[in-house]
Amino acid sequence: MNDALYHDALMALSKDRTHAAALPPGTGVTVDNPLCGDRVTFDGKLEKGIARDIRHKVRGCALCQASAAALARVLDGKPARAALADAQAAVESVLAGGSAPAPWDAFAPVARHKSRHDCVKLPFSAVKSLFSGT
């Protein structure tokens, strides 16, 4: 059966290890989803407003993995605040059933699955508190 939610582009994102790292406990910022037990850690720094060395560690579902990979990809080496705001706007639009640029367009099928929206949003919480602390 062809599964619309787990289409190739989304699964490719979820398996994208470019920014994945075995972050030891205490590194960066960790957020949990208490309902499902998923856990996302993001680490990185801001140099003159530019996001550098963005790395993530995800114990979570494919949607959460894909979102973390996409977020790290659009942030790393970019002006952090603007890139995060753009990503946030894109993901909100796509989850509301609207359009969004790549890589966020891969999440379009998630719009119909309300119970899975938090899986996509969890990495955003981690990144927001990572940058608010620096």
Place this chain on the structure above:
Amino acid sequence: MTLRRHFPLLNQPGPRIAYLDSGATAQTPDIVLDAVRVFETGARANVKRGVHRLAEAATEAYAKARTQVAAYLSVPAEEIVFTSGCTGAINLVAQSFGALLKPGDEIAVSELEHHSNIVPWHMLAARNGVKVNFLPVDGEGRIVPQALSPRTKLVSLAHVSNVTGAVLDVPAIVSEAKRVGARVLLDGAQRTPHGPVDIPALGVDFYAFSGHKAFAPHGVGVLWARSELLDAMPPFLGGGEMIASVTMQGFTPANAPAKFEAGTPPISGAIGLGAACEWLGTLDWAAIAAHELRLTGRLLDGLRAVDGVTVIGPQSLQGRAPVVSFDLAGAHPHDICQIMDRHGVALRGGHHCAQPLHAKFDLAGTTRASFALYCEDDDIDLFFAGLADAKRVLT
């Protein structure tokens, strides 16, 4: 097996629903829906409050439900307290029996308990200084009976684990509890859907379960306790219907079970639960148990043949209920459940409100299939078709 035909939700036109999430909530049969409808359309009124004919009929129906539930558990009706659910029943014990405990007293639970049999005890510990001990669980997900500390006042354990499906070794627990003078509470949420429970033969002191997992409506549950315990325990919730008298100076509580049923109880839920218990009591449980176990065996055998699958629970059918949780390497339970849903298979993924157990096995979550008497071989066929697809897409 023809029991599936009694369940309207499972007989809708359209593709089959392989409902393998009965451990979360079981489906409900016509006979229960009819009993609720008869009450709602012919006798709906509050209980114990009125003399008009509807109030009398409602009070009678509610009393009958208590008798039906009591018969299912082989206990006197006066020892049945209707609650909001299994969680409500365990919290009642934690509040009311807990009020009799002193700082330094100990309570034993286990590593595999549902959060509803852990958190109320943590809360009691914070309130009055009792200590909560955890009995260990072995590699197959069974509670290991152990020598209890002489300060233990209560042992509170799952009769059947909602994750591993392991059935508790009740005689070993009860004899050790007796040795130290501790009471025993069994959380029967996952046991009551699989046939009548002979509580006197178990020799325990408290028994808790939820209606909705036993084919009855949501919002009702049961606490059974020995009458001498119910008499000794102070009430937990105060309000109407739980008093003998109230003055401006104070109140005198009613006798149990009314003492523990403050306010309007879940009347139609209790009536549905009574009907469910009576119906369950008429079934051939030797045949149903054999059927449920055969399906469980098919599932376990099939899972063992799938690369990357680890079953979290007993590998054999000995002392096992039809609840099977597993890990598929490289795939997250919620992704598996989502893909299974496209095949019409209803499963549950996550920590199943048993985080300490999952932490012990170093897993964030597992995927769980749980059976009830209406499950059939076709459901297992759909399960394995869905699992093959999930594996292909996710790993």
